[in-house]
Amino acid sequence: xxxxxxxxxxxxxxxxxxxxxxxxxxxxxxxxxxxxxxxxxxxxxxxxxxxxxxxxxxxxxxxxxxxxxxxxxxxxxxxxxxxxxxxxxxxxxxxxxxxxxxxxxxxxxxxxxxxxxxxxxxxxxxxxxxxxxxxxxxxxxxxxxxxxxxxxxxxxxxxxxxxxxxxxxxxxxxxxxxxxxxxxxxxxxxxxxxxxxxxxxxxxxxxxxxxxxxxxxxxxxxxxxxxxxxxxxxxxxxxxxxxxxxxxxxxxxxxxxxxxxxxxxxxxxxxxxxxxxxxxxxxxxxxxxxxxxxxxxxxxxxxxxxxxxxxxxxxxxxxxxxxxxxxxxxxxxxxxxxxxxxxxxxxxxx
Amino acid sequence: xxxxxxxxxxxxxxxxxxxxxxxxxxxxxxxxxxxxxxxxxxxxxxxxxxxxxxxxxxxxxxxxxxxxxxxxxxxxxxxxxxxxxxxxxxxxxxxxxxxxxxxxxxxxxxxxxxxxxxxxxxxxxxxxxxxxxxxxxxxxxxxxxxxxxxxxxxxxxxxxxxxxxxxxxxxxxxxxxxxxxxxxxxxxxxxxxxxxxxxxxxxxxxxxxxxxxxxxxxxxxxxxxxxxxxxxxxxxxxxxxxxxxxxxxxxxxxxxxxxxxxxxxxxxxxxxxxxxxxxxxxxxxxxxxxxxxxxxxxxxxxxxxxxxxxxxxxxxxxxxxxxxxxxxxxxxxxxxxxxxxxxxxxxx
Numbered sequence: 001x002x003x004x005x006x007x008x009x010x011x012x013x014x015x016x017x018x019x020x021x022x023x024x025x026x027x028x029x030x031x032x033x034x035x036x037x038x039x040x041x042x043x044x045x046x047x048x049x050x051x052x053x054x055x056x057x058x059x060x061x062x063x064x065x066x067x068x069x070x071x072x073x074x075x076x077x078x079x080x081x082x083x084x085x086x087x088x089x090x091x092x093x094x095x096x097x098x099x100x101x102x103x104x105x106x107x108x109x110x111x112x113x114x115x116x117x118x119x120x121x122x123x124x125x126x127x128x129x130x131x132x133x134x135x136x137x138x139x140x141x142x143x144x145x146x147x148x149x150x151x152x153x154x155x156x157x158x159x160x161x162x163x164x165x166x167x168x169x170x171x172x173x174x175x176x177x178x179x180x181x182x183x184x185x186x187x188x189x190x191x192x193x194x195x196x197x198x199x200x201x202x203x204x205x206x207x208x209x210x211x212x213x214x215x216x217x218x219x220x221x222x223x224x225x226x227x228x229x230x231x232x233x234x235x236x237x238x239x240x241x242x243x244x245x246x247x248x249x250x251x252x253x254x255x256x257x258x259x260x261x262x263x264x265x266x267x268x269x270x271x272x273x274x275x276x277x278x279x280x281x282x283x284x285x286x287x288x289x290x291x292x293x294x295x296x297x298x299x300x301x302x303x304x305x306x307x308x309x310x311x312x313x314x315x316x317x318x319x320x321x322x323x324x325x326x327x328x329x330x331x332x333x334x335x336x337x338x339x340x341x342x343x344x345x346x347x348x349x350x
Numbered sequence: 351x352x353x354x355x356x357x358x359x360x361x362x363x364x365x366x367x368x369x370x371x372x373x374x375x376x377x378x379x380x381x382x383x384x385x386x387x388x389x390x391x392x393x394x395x396x397x398x399x400x401x402x403x404x405x406x407x408x409x410x411x412x413x414x415x416x417x418x419x420x421x422x423x424x425x426x427x428x429x430x431x432x433x434x435x436x437x438x439x440x441x442x443x444x445x446x447x448x449x450x451x452x453x454x455x456x457x458x459x460x461x462x463x464x465x466x467x468x469x470x471x472x473x474x475x476x477x478x479x480x481x482x483x484x485x486x487x488x489x490x491x492x493x494x495x496x497x498x499x500x501x502x503x504x505x506x507x508x509x510x511x512x513x514x515x516x517x518x519x520x521x522x523x524x525x526x527x528x529x530x531x532x533x534x535x536x537x538x539x540x541x542x543x544x545x546x547x548x549x550x551x552x553x554x555x556x557x558x559x560x561x562x563x564x565x566x567x568x569x570x571x572x573x574x575x576x577x578x579x580x581x582x583x584x585x586x587x588x589x590x591x592x593x594x595x596x597x598x599x600x601x602x603x604x605x606x607x608x609x610x611x612x613x614x615x616x617x618x619x620x621x622x623x624x625x626x627x628x629x630x631x632x633x634x635x636x637x638x639x640x641x642x643x644x645x646x647x648x649x650x651x652x653x654x655x656x657x658x659x660x661x662x663x664x665x666x667x668x669x670x671x672x673x674x675x676x677x678x679x680x681x682x683x684x685x686x687x688x689x690x691x692x693x694x695x696x697x698x
Contacts (some may be wrong), residue, residue, distance in 0.1 A: 107515065155686050158693035165511045169455055169689055172518055176623060177682030180675045183548060187675075188667040201529055276522060323533040332526035339519035340502040343512050 028296050031289065035303035039086070042310035046082040047075055050317050081204045083212050085313055085327075086306040088204070088272050089282075091219045091264040093305025094226050096279020097286075097297055098264075101233035102257040103153070105164040106284070106342050109335075110145075110265040111276025113167055114174035118148020119262075119269035121178040124196055128189045135195060136208070138218045141266035148174055149262050199273025202328025204313050211271040218267035223302060225260040229253060230294035237292060275328040277335020278308055284338050308334065375637040379649045382636075386653040390430050393660050394422055424555075432554040432618050433659050433673070434652040435562035437625055439615035441633070441651020442573050442644050444626030446608035449580045450601050451510035454688055457627040458612045459681075461517025464621030465524035466495020467613045471620075472531040472543055485561055485617035492613040495520050496605065507601055549622030549674020551659050558618040565614030569607050573644045576604045581640070622674045624681020625651050625658075631688065 048054050054062075058071035063079075066072045092110060099108035099115075110116050122144020127135030134140060152174050156167035186196040232253040235243040240250045268275065282305045283297065290296040312330035319325060395401060399421045401409050409418045444457040458464060470491015474482040482490075495517075500506055503516040528547065532540045545552070579600045582590045587597040612626070629651035630643070637646050655673065658680070662671040 112518070155690055158690050165515060166689065166693060168515055168518060169460075170686065172460065173682050173685035173689060175682070176678045176685065180623075180679035180682060183675050184665075184667070184671060184679065187671060188669045201526075320530060320533045325530055325533060329526035329529040332522045336519040336523045336526075339522075340516050343515050343519075344502070344504050 028290060032299060032303065035300060035307075038307045039303055039310075042307045042314075043082050043086070045314045046085060046310045047078045049314050050074070050078065080209060080212055081207070081313070082310065084207055084215075084271060085204050085310040087212065087215055087219045088268040088275065089278060089306035089309030090223060090302040091215075091268045091305070092275060092278040093282035093301040093308070094223055094298055095261040095264040095268075097283040097294070097301045098226050098229070098233070098257045098261045099279065100283055101229075101236060101294060102254045102261075103162055103164075103167060104237065105162065105167055107164040107168050107280065107339065108283075109277060109280035110261065111175075111274060111278075112280060112339070113171040114148045114152045114178065115145050115262060115265045116269055116274035116276060117175040117178035117182075118144040118146075118151075119266045120144070120274050121148075121182050123270060124182045124185050124192050127192045127195055128185050132191055132195050135192075136211070136214065136270065138215055138267050138270045141270040142263065144178075145262040145266040145269070146259070148178065149258055153258070201326040202273040202275035202331070203324075203326040204272055204309075205324055205326075207271060215267040215271045218263055222260045222264035222267065225256065226264070227298055229257050229260070230298050233257065233294040234292075237294075273328065275309070275331055277331050277338070278305055280342075281331075281335035281338040282308055284342065372637070372639060375639055375643065375646055378633075378636045379646055382646075382649045382653045386434065386649070386656060389653065389656045389660055390434075393430055393656065394426055396660075396664070428556045428559050429551050429554045429659070430656055431556075431559035432562060433551050433656040435559060435566055436551075436615040436619045436622065437629070437652035437655030438566060438570075438648035439562060439611040439651070440622065440625040440655070441629035441647040441649075442570065443608040443611040443615070444628075444651070445630035445633070445644055445647035446573060446576075446580065446604045446611075447626070448630050449584055450507050450604055450608075451513060452584060453510040453514070454627065454631055454692065455514050455685070456510045457630070458608065459621065459623050459626050460685075461499055461513055462495050462519075462521030462524060463492050463499075463517075463609065463612050464616055464623065464626075465521035465528075466498075467492040467616035468547060468621045469524040469527045469531070470494065470613075471617055472528045472547075476531045476535040476539060476543060485614060488617035489610060489613035491524070492609045492616065495524060496609050507605075545672060546620040547674075548672040549620040549677065550672035551619050551655075552670070552672065554618065562614050562618045565611060569611050569614075570644070570648065572607050573604070573611075576600060576607065577644045580604055584640075620672075620674060622655065623678035624685065625655055625677055628677075628681055628684055629654055 044056060044059075047059050048056055052070075052074060054071050054074050058069075059075050062069070062072040062075040066076065095115075096109045099110065099113060100106060101108075119141040123135050123141045125144070126137075126140035152167060152170045153162065155170035155173065156162040158166065182196065186192045232243075232248055235246045235248045236250060236253055238246075243250050243253075282301050286297055286300040286304060290300055308331065309327060312334060313327045316325035316327055316330045391403065391406075394406060395403050399417075401414065401418050401422055405414065405418070406422075408414055409422050412419070414422070440458075443463075444459075447457050447461070448454055450456070467488040468491065471484050471488040473491070474484045474487020498520045499513055499517045502520065503509065503512040505512055507513065528543070532543055535543065579590075579595045582593050582595045583597045583600050590597040590600070615622075630647040632654070633643050633646035633650040636650070637643055639646070655677075658676045659673040662673045662676040665671060665676075
């Protein structure tokens with residue numbers, strides 16, 4: 001078996017004894033609490049730091065008793081952004097982990113594999129045809145995400161099953177063509193141009209108030225489906241034959257998992273635009289301490305994804321004062337090195 | 351036609367220089383040159399502002415009306431010159447990279463060189479305006495990008511697909527840097543840069559044409575001189591060494607030439623996507639040759655870029671698109687086809 005067939009989980013799934021694995025479970029559960037604490041810290045930073053800092057005490061005051069003080073106004077504008085960051089971070093990180101699981105490909109990421117571009121193209125297309133209101137719906141992003149995912153998978157498999165590099169290259173090709181399409185539509189259509197420019201790179205700033213509510217059901221639904229798949233993803237990591245002999249229908253798991261990942265990606269693109277590398281970086285970090293058991297991997301991703309997105313958003317606000325660097329640009333800075341690291345460690349079979 | 355006519359022959363230029371040519375390659379280059387010339391003529395004559403073909407010689411000789419002179423001499427000709435020059439530069443750079451990495455996707459636009467040059471140009475133009483000339487910034491950016499890809503991938507050109515994936519990461523970081531640079535710019539500058547980032551031949555002047563012309567005059571002969579040795583290196587380092595060619599040095603030299611060409615081209619028209627990928631591939635297919643085919647790649651690249659620009663300006667959507675949108679759209683589809691075909695053959 002060559003390196004690229006070896007699933008990440010084949011390394012050390014259940015080497016520890018029952019007692020050791022129980023202690024490990026407690027450790028991981030405690031770690032989950034730590035991750036929750038990290039999310040809380042990220043949220044606090046997201047609400048307090050910005051072009052104008054607001055002390056945490058004032059934030060609390062503004063939350064329990066909103067008035068028309070300066071702090072209240074700032075908090076009221078930063079709070080929706082923070083909530084949006086949590087949803088998008090969780091959605092993208094889990095989507096990335098699921099894509100990596102179903103393609104057995106350490107280079108899985110909605111951005112790298114063209115799903116972001118597909119969702120964006122479909123949003124832009126719907127906006128051009130049916131107006132900005134229709135374009136804000138998550139449903140506008142779903143068909144493109146699914147089509148792009150299917151196209152990349154088909155091109156990347158080329159009849160013999162996908163390899164990580166093939167999928168990434170197919171993703172690059174599909175992304176290039178779709179981004180060109182998006183640019184072409186947006187240059188010809190002023191309505192699209194106005195709404196597209198804001199989120200071309202992915203930005204949490206200036207999203208309309210309903211965005212969070214619109215994507216919430218999709219993100220929650222997608223996360224639940226993904227979590228429900230975690231055992232199936234573990235079995236899939238052993239290889240299709242082993243998974244089948246364990247009673248798993250590999251094709252169906254891939255289909256459902258792909259659908260969940262596309263839904264999560266579509267929701268996040270509809271809300272904030274295409275943010276890349278979150279889905280790549282977070283699962284890679286998480287795997288370092290959870291191993292590749294998806295029952296732990298996915299919940300950790302759902303918590304640490306928001307930490308990365310909120311953290312990147314805060315960094316973007318700080319480094320470019322008085323301007324703001326879009327969150328998608330910061331996650332590219334942070335996340336792209338993980339791609340290089342994965343290549344260097346031979347994870348991609350290169 | 352007999353086999354002897356199809357095979358390679360020597361084209362002697364004086365006593366010392368002889369080019370190994372093949373009849374088919376020469377024919378293909380001539381046909382492509384005619385296509386390019388036809389594209390130039392159509393571009394000059396098309397549209398409300400176009401000058402009729404019969405009046406073109408007069409206008410070129412300086413005898414046209416002021417409006418005609420503006421359209422032809424100030425607007426369309428420099429644009430065409432930049433397109434032809436940059437297209438040729440992209441084509442040769444792509445041919446070199448594809449030869450060195452022995453892989454079609456190992457071309458400069460896929461491995462992040464265009465994005466690196468764009469980041470360098472943006473830094474020179476927006477972050478430190480006036481301190482560094484924009485072309486110099488583009489060159490530095492391209493070199494930083496190739497260094498990052500080289501160091502990042504860890505195994506250099508021996509592992510082309512590693513380079514490709516590393517290049518995608520480097521390209522993403524370079525484009526993120528461009529976003530940062532745009533934030534520092536004034537609104538007007540930012541809009542100019544955003545348009546330029548797609549790769550555009552709009553509002554190019556003779557100085558841009560001169561930049562890319564100088565690059566070509568210096569670098570094209572170098573590329574030609576390296577061409578045969580590259581062909582030997584393609585057979586493998588041992589075979590090349592056996593034939594007396596230093597594979598490592600040839601590669602390094604060739605990559606430097608390709609990076610300089612890419613930087614010069616990006617400096618004048620932005621990171622126009624996929625010309626460097628497609629031109630050498632199309633050239634190879636048309637000439638059915640095995641080597642890097644520098645001249646054919648240059649002519650194909652030049653023809654592709656002016657054709658794409660003509661298409662971009664004349665698409666029926668009421669907008670003049672930057673040429674990079676057209677090349678990215680068509681090139682992306684072409685890359686997908688190329689990948690499927692290579693994989694069918696089991697090349698990966």
